[in-house]
Amino acid sequence: MPSKINSSMIETLIAGKTVDAVQKLYGQEVKPESISLQKTRPEFEGDLTLTVFPLTKISRKAPELTANEIGNYLAENLPEIKRFNVIKGFLNLVIDDNYYLRHFYQNLNIPNYGYTKEGDSKPVMVEYSSPNTNKPLHLGHIRNNLLGWSVAEILKANGKKVIKVNLVNDRGIHICKSMLAWQRWGNGETPESSGMKGDHLIGKYYVMFDQEYKKQLAELKTSGMSDEEAANQAPLMGEAREMLQKWEKQDAETIRLWKMMNEWVYKGFDETYKRLGIDFDKIYYESQTYLLGKKLVENGLKDQVLFRKDDDSVWADLTSDGLDEKLLLRSDGTSVYMTQDLGTAKLRYDEFEAEKMIYVVGNEQNYHFDVLKLVLKKLGYDWAENILHLNYGMVELPEGKMKSREGTVVDADDLMDEMYTTAKETTEQLGKSTDFTPGELDHLYHIAGLAALKYFILKVDPKKNMVFNPKESIDFNGNTGTFIQYTYARIQSVLRKAPPMPQGANNEKPVACLPKEKELLKLIYDFPAAVKLAGDTLSPAQIANYTFDLAKEFNQFYHDITILQEEDPIKKQFRIALAKFTGTVIKNAMHLLGIEVPERM
RNA sequence: GGUCCAGUAGCUCAGCUGGAUAGAGCAGCAGCCUUCUAAGCUGCGGGUCACAGGUUCGAAUCCUGUCUGGAUCACCA
Numbered sequence: 088m089p090s091k092i093n094s095s096m097i098e099t100l101i102a103g104k105t106v107d108a109v110q111k112l113y114g115q116e117v118k119p120e121s122i123s124l125q126k127t128r129p130e131f132e133g134d135l136t137l138t139v140f141p142l143t144k145i146s147r148k149a150p151e152l153t154a155n156e157i158g159n160y161l162a163e164n165l166p167e168i169k170r171f172n173v174i175k176g177f178l179n180l181v182i183d184d185n186y187y188l189r190h191f192y193q194n195l196n197i198p199n200y201g202y203t204k205e206g207d208s209k210p211v212m213v214e215y216s217s218p219n220t221n222k223p224l225h226l227g228h229i230r231n232n233l234l235g236w237s238v239a240e241i242l243k244a245n246g247k248k249v250i251k252v253n254l255v256n257d258r259g260i261h262i263c264k265s266m267l268a269w270q271r272w273g274n275g276e277t278p279e280s281s282g283m284k285g286d287h288l289i290g291k292y293y294v295m296f297d298q299e300y301k302k303q304l305a306e307l308k309t310s311g312m313s314d315e316e317a318a319n320q321a322p323l324m325g326e327a328r329e330m331l332q333k334w335e336k337q338d339a340e341t342i343r344l345w346k347m348m349n350e351w352v353y354k355g356f357d358e359t360y361k362r363l364g365i366d367f368d369k370i371y372y373e374s375q376t377y378l379l380g381k382k383l384v385e386n387g388l389k390d391q392v393l394f395r396k397d398d399d400s401v402w403a404d405l406t407s408d409g410l411d412e413k414l415l416l417r418s419d420g421t422s423v424y425m426t427q428d429l430g431t432a433k434l435r436y437d438e439f440e441a442e443k444m445i446y447v448v449g450n451e452q453n454y455h456f457d458v459l460k461l462v463l464k465k466l467g468y469d470w471a472e473n474i475l476h477l478n479y480g481m482v483e484l485p486e487g488k489m490k491s492r493e494g495t496v497v498d499a500d501d502l503m504d505e506m507y508t509t510a511k512e513t514t515e516q517l518g519k520s521t522d523f524t525p526g527e528l529d530h531l532y533h534i535a536g537l538a539a540l541k542y543f544i545l546k547v548d549p550k551k552n553m554v555f556n557p558k559e560s561i562d563f564n565g566n567t568g569t570f571i572q573y574t575y576a577r578i579q580s581v582l583r584k585a586p587p588m589p590q591g592a593n594n595e596k597p598v599a600c601l602p603k604e605k606e607l608l609k610l611i612y613d614f615p616a617a618v619k620l621a622g623d624t625l626s627p628a629q630i631a632n633y634t635f636d637l638a639k640e641f642n643q644f645y646h647d648i649t650i651l652q653e654e655d656p657i658k659k660q661f662r663i664a665l666a667k668f669t670g671t672v673i674k675n676a677m678h679l680l681g682i683e684v685p686e687r688m
Numbered sequence: 689g690g691u692c693c694a695g696u697a698g699c700u701c702a703g704c705u706g707g708a709u710a711g712a713g714c715a716g717c718a719g720c721c722u723u724c725u726a727a728g729c730u731g732c733g734g735g736u737c738a739c740a741g742g743u744u745c746g747a748a749u750c751c752u753g754u755c756u757g758g759a760u761c762a763c764c765a
Contacts, residue, residue, distance in 0.1 A: 120705095123706090123707075125707080128708065128709095130708090130709085131708080136707090136708090138707055138708090140707070140745065140746075141707095143745085150745085174708070175707095175708070176707080176708090176745085176746095177707080177708060217765095219765065221765095256765065259764080259765065260763095260764065260765085261764070261765065328763095373765095398763090400763065409690095409691080410691090410761085411761065414762080414763055416763090417763040418763065419763080421763085423762095423763070423764080423765085424764075424765045425765095449759090450692085450693070450758095450759065450760095451758095451759055451760070452759095452760085452765090453691095453692065453693085453759080453760070454691085454692085454759090454760050454761065455760090455765090457692095478693095480693085480694085480758095480759095481758080481759080483758085485699090487757095487758090488758085513727070514727090517725095517726090517727065519725065519727090535727085543700095546701075546702090547700090547701065547702095548701085548702085550693080550694090551693090551694075551701090552693085552694075552758070552759090553700085553701085554699090554700065554701095555700095556699085556700085559699095559700095559714090562700095562713080562714065563727055564713085564714080564727060564728090565712085565713040565714060565727095566700090566701080566702090566712060566713040566714085567713080567714095567727085569727055570713095570727065570728085572727080573725080573727045573728075574727095574728085576725070576727090577724085577725055577727095577728080580724070580725055581724050581725090584724065585724085628701095628702085632701095632702065632703095632712090635702095635712080635713090636712090639712085642728060642729070643729070643730095645724080645725095645728080645729090646720095646728070646729045646730085647729085649723080649724070650724055651724045652723070652724070666724095687725085688725085688727075
């Protein structure tokens with residue numbers, strides 16, 4: 088089925104004229120939005136198809152007749168429509184090649200084609216990544232980072248001012264676990280002394296804590312305790328809780344240890360972000376926002392929108408909204424995840440007054456965001472409406488969820504290493520890049536491997552869970568990032584060999600194009616609409632799928648039709664321009680996915 | 689148990705604001721490099737769109753129910 092495009096100019100034009108046609112022919116008012124236009128299926132002649140079934144109620148005539156009447160009206164009143172044919176209730180419209188050609192030459196030399204200039208509306212905030220500082224990044228984080236970064240770029244391309252923010256979860260019981268384990272069993276180990284990346288080193292101690300804690304639980308249970316009793320009384324967990332309290336009381340030694348270990352982690356994260364090609368405009372630290380959150384909670388208590396239980400813990404009652412009671416402060420006074428998120432939201436809103444605050448967070452936290460919005464509203468902040476949880480699906484293994492306990496978590500650094508190696512092996516096998524310098528080769532392996540990885544992740548609808556099979560390496564052929572890169576490199580190769588465009592060549596348009604040429608023209612024409620659709624739906628997958636279609640179409644064109652051997656100079660120049668423009672679109676589209684394109688590969 | 693999400697080819701995914709005979713890629717098979725990069729192109733095989741009802745001129749798409757899988761309902765984040 089033909090993919091729907093988000094009303095481009097020509098569609099708006101046709102829909103408008105169709106409204107006129109219905110008015111003239113049948114004397115009734117219809118809304119332009121109700122006009123159903125789609126791309127014509129390839130087996131029929133035409134470019135756009137108007138489905139007239141819904142209009143037959145108004146025309147009170149058979150579908151074919153209605154289609155013909157409207158078709159005649161459009162052909163007479165819209166010079167862009169060259170001819171039409173009718174099959175059942177489908178009105179297939181042939182758009183004049185010149186319409187697309189005009190657009191093509193008008194935009195041919197615009198490097199930012201498809202991007203809208205930044206408007207002066209309020210900014211949009213996009214939060215993504217938001218790692219805990221107790222373990223290294225894994226494949227799930229990669230999806231988060233890529234989605235967040237790409238969505239931000241897509242919004243920019245739609246003319247939005249965007250602020251990319253990261254919220255580092257640098258405090259909480261989870262950090263204390265790593266700290267405790269390091270204190271006990273670390274013997275002063277550092278990234279330098281161990282040769283480990285800081286985030287991996289901390290991760291090691293987090294795992295160690297968990298293992299020891301499990302041992303304690305098992306022992307307590309063999310001595311007759313229930314699960315719950317054991318969990319409450321395991322000494323390690325008690326110590327972790329004590330440490331958290333010390334931390335919140337700003338105990339000097341605890342803070343010192345905390346700072347040191349977090350620094351190790353940040354250094355490790357920075358390396359991974361850099362390699363992934365991800366950046367932020369602003370980084371928030373939970374340790375700096377949770378106090379504001381606590382204050383908000385206290386205010387809520389004063390205003391009696393929150394309540395305190397006998398054990399001193401503080402809660403929000405959300406039962407009237409169909410949810411449960413939600414804990415906001417523990418009985419020992421320390422804060423929880425929700426507490427700091429309240430503070431962070433307030434801080435950000437005060438700082439940017441963003442028209443939208445988009446949180447890129449996994450769908451496992453849907454409930455958290457429902458609660459967050461509700462509590463904020465209870466506290467009297469109407470802007471909570473502007474919070475949008477971009478919830479994406481999990482990355483799963485063929486056998487199910489990744490589990491750190493079973494060691495099935497796919498580490499981000501390892502995966503990027505693998506992609507690099509695969510790119511290297513593939514390139515060497517193909518044996519085409521023999522005249523590259525070592526530096527050029529390194530760069531190629533880097534961007535080719537990353538392209539495969541990024542495209543693999545981003546081509547899937549963010550909302551959906553996706554499957555990654557570690558036993559099969561990510562493909563470089565077919566519907567992949569490297570395929571698209573290859574198409575770009577091919578184009579650049581042609582352009583390097585092409586003669587320079589003569590002066591005034593833009594005025595010499597071909598009279599008519601071949602079908603393959605027209606398909607390319609149409610796809611290029613559609614790019615701005617694809618960017619808009621991706622922006623409206625916050626879905627990089629729209630860009631990925633669009634670009635694949637374009638690359639595939641170009642390769643067919645390239646295969647079937649000669650560019651440089653063409654004897655007619657006008658046709659030859661046109662085809663060179665077509666290749667060039669296709670290259671620009673591929674480059675701009677891939678940029679929105681964070682994928683670099685190579686001049687050669 | 690409550691709430692939410694998903695189920696499309698052997699595998700990974702498009703298509704889902706209703707439109708024509710449901711599409712790609714991978715994997716399999718068969719072709720195409722003395723011609724602009726074969727990370728490419730062409731062809732073949734492959735489907736009860738989980739199931740059952742309903743709405744409609746028309747349903748993979750909307751509604752209801754069932755089944756299956758997942759998430760969540762923590763003094764974890």
